[in-house]
Amino acid sequence: MGFYFDILIMFEIYILLTLGLDLIVGFTGMLSIGHAAFYAVGAYAAALLSLHFGFSFFPATLVAMAAAGLLGAMTALPASRIRGDFLIIVTLGLGEIAKAVLKNWTGVTGGVMGLRNIPVMQIGSNALISDVSFFCVETVMVLLAFFMMWRIKRSAFGEALKGIRDDELSMKILGYNTSGFKIAAFFIGSALAGLAGSLFSFYRGYISPDSFGLETSVLVFCMCVIGGMGSVWGSIVGAVIFWSFPELMRLTGNASFDAGAWRQLILGIILVLVMVFRPRGILGERTVND
């Protein structure tokens, strides 16, 4: 049973990451492949707060979300001036810098060894030792995030973001402060990544830079685009497809097999095929441009 809950917990963390990125990529049309940087900031902030200052789960998570959100807002400052396809390179650079800092700032981040012995999640006086109870708490968080995204999608704010994605110039002419909306989208999206990072820290009990590399960013990006840009359900479909894939491979028990490379190969092929046949993703909505 433990094995299945491990899959489910990691799967929900990826849903959170994908939901957050969907606000940035899917709603607002800012292509970002540096999402792992915000995930890392959330994870390290939560881990450091609980290790050194004795913060419990909720306060640590709030600070982690704020820290990741602020970094996201800072990324959005140049992002609002940079053209869409160039932004990919900037966010790629951000992700690489974040990983370099995690590896080299040994005094704080523990370098390549990472941080160990992060205390288990506590709610009140109950320590959530079992995976099942952790999963329940996590599910509540995911449902909250899901509800928030669903509300955003239906709000004037969400419509404005989609307007910026489809035609930024017109939105400017209509008097929208497009930079402000982009910064807000980046803030919320990366705060969700911060939440995912905090959950990851408390669940695993140790973190190292390996979990926050380019592969993670690319994986989340693919889940978001393939599942459907601007579609909340699409994010979940994407997360299901890509998180279950390597686990299913593992269940077949073929150890000699380079699962990482195979996954990337299949991801790449699916990404191209989805772009050619369904450019808005499997569950993506149609837009005026289609």
Next chain:
Amino acid sequence: MFVEFITNGLIAGGIYALAALGYTLIYGVLRFVNFAHGDVMMVGAFITYLGLSVLQIPLPAALLLSFVVSGILGIVIERCAYRPLYRISRLAPVISSLGVALVLRSGSQLIFGADEKALRNVDVIPATVHFFGSDIPAYRIWILVTAFLLMLVLHQWISRSRMGRAISSVAQSPDLAQSVGINMFATIAGVFFVASGIGGICGSLVAFDRNMDVNMGLMLGFKGFTASIIGGIGNIKGAFLGGLILGLCENLFAGYISTIYRDALTFAFLFIFLLIMPYGLFGKAVREA
């Protein structure tokens, strides 16, 4: 020391200029950043490796093979992954190129393995050339000469040949170019062949200078892209100068200030140029299509 830094800078600069050329040529005609280009260069290096180790052909023939195979790879990529998307949205081909990059990298890893490989024959290393009081290995001079010769040939080709002029006119105005009878898709295919072929040779030169592995495309692509931004993306002369500027600055910085933060300097260049001069030193504002 100074001469050594300058030589290293010129070698790196020549390589970056060739890498930048791929981004600039493709951006020039299609207005999109081909993120698979870094990995096409990596595949090119592996083709040269195969030519030298499996087919046992001489180096010039291996480089030619790499040029042709990478060029054909470029045409195939454009035909399958980008051409159906030009009319859909501006970002669709960009996302598709990320997918192609993933396929090339993981495919190469499955075929060649993830370990580092050396392209250079060991007994070439001892030969050195005396140059203003520094000893420079002969193979590095060859890299330098090859890079500059290629740049010269390309520049002539673009400005003199029929195909080169077609490329320039499509870059300036696709509609006008089509209305005077230039075959748009043939021109695009030609651009992809040349850009990817040069990329293949560029990757081989890098592999010859250092070692190579399947992840080399990431950094090489990043440097090439930055060089093209410095020179003004879409501008061919700008790509040459941008590559040289980046290579020289990077090596002088590494020589006199810090080697650890050499790559960080590239990032800094990129951020500054994108924010303050998004059209680079020599580019002019391009129309957003």
